Amino acid sequence: MTGKMNGTDGVCTTKGCVRAASDLIKNMNEDVSPCDDFYQFACGGWIKNQVIPDDRTTVSVFSLLQDELNHKLRVLVEAPGVADEPPFFESMRNLYRSCLNLTAIEKAGDTPLHLALKRFGGWPIVVGPNWEGATTFDWIDILIKFRELGFNHDILIDLSVTPDFRNNTRHIIDLDQTSLGMPDRNYLLRGLNDSAVAAYYKLMVDSAVFLGADRATAEKEMFETLQFETTLASYCLPREERRNISSLYNKMNIAEIEKLAPNIKWSKYFGALLGTNVTASDEIIVNVPKFLTKLDALLLTTDKRLLANYMLWRVVLQSFSMLGKRWRELAQEFNTVVTGQAREEPRWEQCISSVTGSLGIALSSLYVRNHFKGQSKEKALEMVGYIHREFLKILHDVDWMDDRTKQRARDKAMAIRPYIGYPNELFNNTEIENFYSGLSFSKNEYFNNVQTLRKWSTDYAFGQLNKTNKKGDWRKHGKSAVVNAFYNIIENSIEFPAGILQGAFFSSDRPNYLNFGAIGFVIGHEITHGFDDKGRQFDKDGNNINWWEAETDKRFKERAQCIIEQYGNYTVPENGLKVNGVNTQGENIADNAGLVEAYRAYQMYVKDNGEESSLPGLKYTPKQLFWISAANIWCGKYRPEVLKLRVQVGSHSPAQFRVVGTVSNLVEFAETFNCPIGSPMRPVKKCSVW
Secondary structure, three states: OOOOOOOOOOEOOOHHHHHHHHHHHHHOOOOOOOOOOHHHHHHHHHHHHOOOOOOOOEEEHHHHHHHHHHHHHHHHHHOOOOOOOOOHHHHHHHHHHHHHOHHHHHHHOOHHHHHHHHHOOOOHHHHHHHOOHHHHOOHHHHHHHHHHHOOOOOOOOEEEEEEEOOEEEEEEEEEEOOOOOOOOHHHHHHOOOOHHHHHHHHHHHHHHHHOOOOHHHHHHHHHHHHHHHHHHHHHOOOHHHHOOHHHHOOEEOHHHHHHHOOOOOHHHHHHHHHOOOOOOOOOEEEOOHHHHHHHHHHHHHOOHHHHHHHHHHHHHHHHHHHOOHHHHHHHHHHHHHHHOOOOOOOHHHHHHHHHHHHOHHHHHHHHHHHOOOOHHHHHHHHHHHHHHHHHHHHHHHOOOOOHHHHHHHHHHHHHOEEEEEOOHHHHOHHHHHHHOOOOOOOOOOHHHHHHHHHHHHHHHHHOOOOOEOOOOOHHHOOOOOOOOOEEEOOOOEEEEEHHHOOOOOOOOOOOHHHHHHOHHHHHHHHHHHOOOOOHHHOOOOOOOOOOOOHHHHHHHHHHHHHHHHHHHOOEOOOOOOEOOOOOOHHHHHHHHHHHHHHHHHHHHHHHHHOOOOEOOOOOOOHHHHHHHHHHHOOOEEEOHHHHHHHHHHOOOOOHHHHHHHHHOOOHHHHHHOOOOOOOOOOOOOOOOOO
16 A cells, blocks of 8 residues: 555544554553563553463464464364365375364374384383393484384484585585473473472383373383483573574584594494485584484493383373373473463364474475465565665665675675565475375374374485485475565575465555554664674575674674673563573564664655654654564563573563664664663664674
């Protein structure tokens, strides 16, 4: 919607404007000054009016839009198929039906899990003193069986196939520290005095008892198992130390890995899990060499029964969502402690989430065939153009970069590719069928369906090993039915799926200052990710190559340190925890530059298209409404437990700091609202990287 709008005195009175005005009025709390706390000013009414349902941990503008999307997806998946759709859609519906079929799941009981455990030689804690693996148990043999049956093979060591960070046209084997059963290593390191760890231990013991273990034995053996996992956690690098990509890029051959960890049969490990022999000339990236050395020593001294108890516990943990009611209730009890969620989500919602996560391309194909309107794509592309140009101007004007680094930054910015909406291949039945070739589901066996899917996914990922990594491959951009946006560090691309180009983020029937404030902010944010503390470690082609002259590199780090300290000094009022300035720096850098890019881009849009009218019932100018719209996308309400979890392990700052932290650094904001110098939203000291 451009230029002047209908109405009187420069006020727009179209339906879209009236609806937008009504939403903003409901969201705001005008008793708070925008110069004191812009988040409360823009979102205070929204927060006051929202109730977090018992089956949720949070409610936010993002989650409400996701709810709307889930309802649309449910209707599509539950409807009968149509004549001209890919045959695989019926198989996808079968997966969904098998997830919904609680009668069949209850009838199967614990049998699918018992059968799986039996194939692994039995869970010692359940089998009791007659467990036969005391001398014969071999952890690599068990991992191979996990892999064959569709269970996670990343227990003890994480093995994957990824694009080579320094030569990303090819794929390479990647070895990393282990996955863990809890959301973060720090939980385990706090020990049983922490309520979440105590709940995890209870989950372990109760699971064993459910499967037939004696409770006293379960308590003793699961305590040892928990201690073993805590030892593994202590070997893992913390998140703060994983931001320097070069430190994680340690290229080795199999002989060098054998020196690091001489007691592990590496040829057997790689050959069986990858399905291909690894030769002396094959290169492998080892992210954390010290982890492998410590693990090697630990496995030598760990009793086989303890090791088997741990590995099979992790199989049980993966199986909860596929089993009957009592298992889901057990998992829910644990979730309540960790996230505050009081009861599980409706089953249909769990099943839609499961299909979204695992068959995202097929589900997105179904969604865009029925819902996405093409014109949003053109409008969003136009906004990307405006915002991209502003980023280039910022690059041109920064005074802390030398000319050579600045030119490389400009080259990188010019090479960014946008992906908007969806790839056209989602309408091509043959492409969809080929992608899912060999995969099919029955409508009654959920446990087996999930295992089939997990195995297929791993086969697909590992099957990339000797194939070229094609940038822009539609399969990498095919998950369009999500409310999110992405920057791809390897492709140097930005992506705005169909699912986010609606609702509070974007609408073609409202003034563009609202769109630039909302989705425009997100576009600027994603562009800037290419130049945050992690993105800047990659060049224009998406390779991990240092393109920074030493002095400019030092200046970047000084500016980033200002952001780290600013956000690291914020205390979350609900729990007294400080924001982790190191782990959140990438997102904070992207927020700060992204918002100013969007604001300046809107000024250019007005220059090209003329002033837009303001909204009815609101006394704010279009410029002020831009900032209000930007803050509105972060309106959110969180349970105390999940807020604690997010602060401890998340890469994003809590919502209020994403707003107040960002606007308090921008002089354009302060000028728009006439905030006096020294007021909370216009501090004397400001931070900026870009």
